[in-house]
Amino acid sequence: MLKLFRATAILEGISYLLLFGMTMPLKHWADIPEPNKAVGYAHGVLFILYVVVAVVFCWEHKWSIKRFIILFIASLLPFGTFYADKKYLSSLA
Structure with a gap:
């Protein structure tokens, strides 16, 4: 599940940057x-x-709702998912 989450975070971040930095x-x-x-x-x-x-x-890692909210907000900010990957996910690998 960690590999899927990390890959999704990176791909979502790249798509965000492509959308607002190039195609818009x-x-x-x-x-x-x-x-x-x-x-x-x-x-x-x-x-x-x-x-x-x-x-x-x-849910699987019994993380708090606060941590989920941080991950969610990261998806709304440019480079946010890269930060979330580095801060919260890469340490688990």
Whole structure:
């Protein structure tokens, strides 16, 4: 489960950066919306997967709701999932 959570966290973080750092500017400044749609769908799926895996992971490891909230907030911030991986998950590996 740890490998799945770490992989999901990294992929969700990458999709977040691609969406807001690359495809949104393409959509709004260069009038090229196609990449935004594909990356947006991927990011949406990865975000939901990240939250679901975080819930299951916290449940299995008997982590507090506070730690889950930190992991959830990390998914909303740029580079947040990378921070969560480094601070909370890499020490478990």
